[in-house]
Amino acid sequence: MERQKIVKQHYFRLILASIAVALASAILAFGLKHLTEYLQHQIFGVAGSYAALYIILPSVGITMIYFSRKYVFQNRKNKGITEIYKTLDQRKEHLPLFKIPSHFINGFLTVIFGGSTGIEVSTVVATATIGNYGYKKEFSARMYKRELICAGVVAGVAVLFASPLAGFLFAMEVIARKIRLSLVISCTVAALSSFLFIRLFDNQTIFNTPVADWNYAAVPFFILLSISGGLLSVYFTLLVTRMKTFFGGISNNFIRVNLGAIAVGLLIFFFPALYGDSYHGLRMMLESPPEGSSATLMLILTLAILKPLAAALTLGAGGDGGVFAPSIVAGAFLGLSFAIIGNTYFGMQFIPVNFALIGAASMLSAALFAPLTSSVLICSLLPGGFMLYFPVFICCFIATATAKKILPYNVYTYDRYVNATA
Template sequence: MERRKIIHRNYFRLTLISFFIGVCGASLAFSLKKLTDYFEHRLFNFAENCPIAIILFPTIGITAIYFLRKHAFRNRKNKGIAEIYKTLDQRKDHLPLFKIPSHYINGFLTVIFGGSTGIEVSTVVATATVGNFAYKKNLSAKIYKRELICAGVTAGVAILFCSPLAGWLFAMEVIARKVNRTLIISCTSSALVSWLFISLFDDRPLLLYTITDWNWAAFPFFIILSLFAAALAVYFTLLVTRIKNLFGAISNNFVRVNLGALAVGVLIYFFPGLYGDSYDALHEVLHESITAPNISFFFLLTIAMLKPLAASLTLGAGGDGGVFAPSIVSGAFLGLAVAFVGNAYFGANLIPLNFALVGAAATLSASLFAPLTSLVLICNLLPNGYLLFVPIMLGSVISYFFSKRLLPYNVYSYDFYLAERR
């Protein structure tokens, strides 16, 4: 009986501290999201009237990150989600508190100055650090380190995509990689706080379009798209690893930073849609595909292929970010390209919006090795996105398994982290 009381008391403390971590993580993610959106729009609008600025902006942002890392953060590098895996794998190792301002500021600077990635991974590591800090302060039982870190991650992803369920699944599927009672308690507590936060402050989905219908006759094209999306994700993974290794071999910091940043700037100059997280470019192209579906197939395919390249160059040069935004955007453009081919050459009468969403989910699933997270996250991008539940689920699952055949591990997966350690 006494043992049961202790267990229940620990569960109660875990719930309370998870609520607290959820509040902190949600506040951190919300502020980063809103600040980044605001300044990204302002700087991009300025650059449109000053073409040379659009080339130089990535250099300004990544150079600022380099000097901050050197002088403010004592040359300690950010390594993304691999840092969380290392912390969970080695219980005595912790995410140092500087990871919060480091990832927050670096992610912000990367995206607002055009670095072709998103703030998602920066948010994930920063909010994971909030959970780790609570653990270090002995605010719960010593065995709950994974639970508290996952509580922070749940809140971060939930706020970014206005989906507590997506945050919950990401924490379970990608970070914890297992399910047990205490993880359910901590992540659910954080998700509830995130739900309340979203209801009060930000319940607007990323895309404001609505799904009208989908047809079973489109299934063969969904399957083809899923296979292409898996290949696109593997292409992205290989680009990230190869370009990071290439830039890591450059000993001259000035050359490394400017080579990658200027390359990104040149790509943005010719294809402005690559600027920052590219969500605005996706909005515009989706609008055109719905109102006047005559977008060039080669334009769609070019953006689908160049977004992973621009993101890899951004990360190789020293920018902060990850695969979320590039995978969603490049996958959506790939989906639009497949719909274009189906309609133009096969008379399939495909709905471009549907294919954009399935392409985004399939590419994200293969990039993260997280089909459930991708399914829920993409369904929540639109007010009635769950009408596409079946085709999005199909795309996520097919691309996940096919990408594992093409490549045994992803650059942000735990298997890749273990391979790197070996």
């Protein structure tokens, strides 16, 4: 009886601590999301009137990050999700508190000045740090470090994508990598807390184009698209690791920062849709689907190929970011190109938004090796997205299997990739 009482007390403290961590993480994610979105839109609008600014802006952002790391954060590096794994797997390791402002500021600066990534990984590490801080301050029993870190991650991802279920699955599938009752409790409490926060403050999907219907005639194309999404994800993985290696070999800081940043700027100059997280460019294409001409098809395929390259260059030059936004956007562009091919050359009547959703889910799943998370997260991006859940779910598994065949999953490869993309 005494042991049961102690266990109940521990779980009660865990629930309270998870609520506190989730609310703090939700506020951080909300602030970073909307501040970044607003200023990215404003700066992009100004640069649209002076196109040469596209070439310069990424250098401005990444140079500011370089100086903030050197002077504000005293050359302490951000290694992204790898640090979370190290903290979880080694009892004496912790995420230092500076990770919160460091990732917030660096992710923010990267995206608003055009660096072709997103704020998702920055948010994940910052919110994980909030959870780690809650553990260190003994807001719950000393046995619940993994639980509170995951609670923070649940809330961060939930608010970014307006999907508590996606946050829950990401924390369990990608971060925790195990299941136990205490983890389920903390992540469920964080998801419920995030749900209330989202309902009150931020209930809008990232894209507004609704999913209306789908038909079985598209299934063969869905399968081909999912395999292609897996291949595009491997291409992204290899680009990032190669770019990190290449830029890491440049000893001159000025050359390293500006070589990559100006290369990104040149890509944006010719293809403005690559600016920042690129959600704005994708949103426009979903709201006004492009007509099926050869020139349009080549443009969209080019964007699908260049988005991973621009993201890899951004990260290699020293920007802060990860795989989420580049994978979602590149995969969606790939899906749109499949819809155009089917409608133009095979006489089909495919719905472009459906193929964009399948492409985004396939590439993200292959990048994260997380089909459950990716299927729910991507279906949360659009109104009515879950109408397409069954084919999205199947295609996520196909894409992930494709990527694993080419790039086998193991701790070395995955840690190196996550480290490179964070």
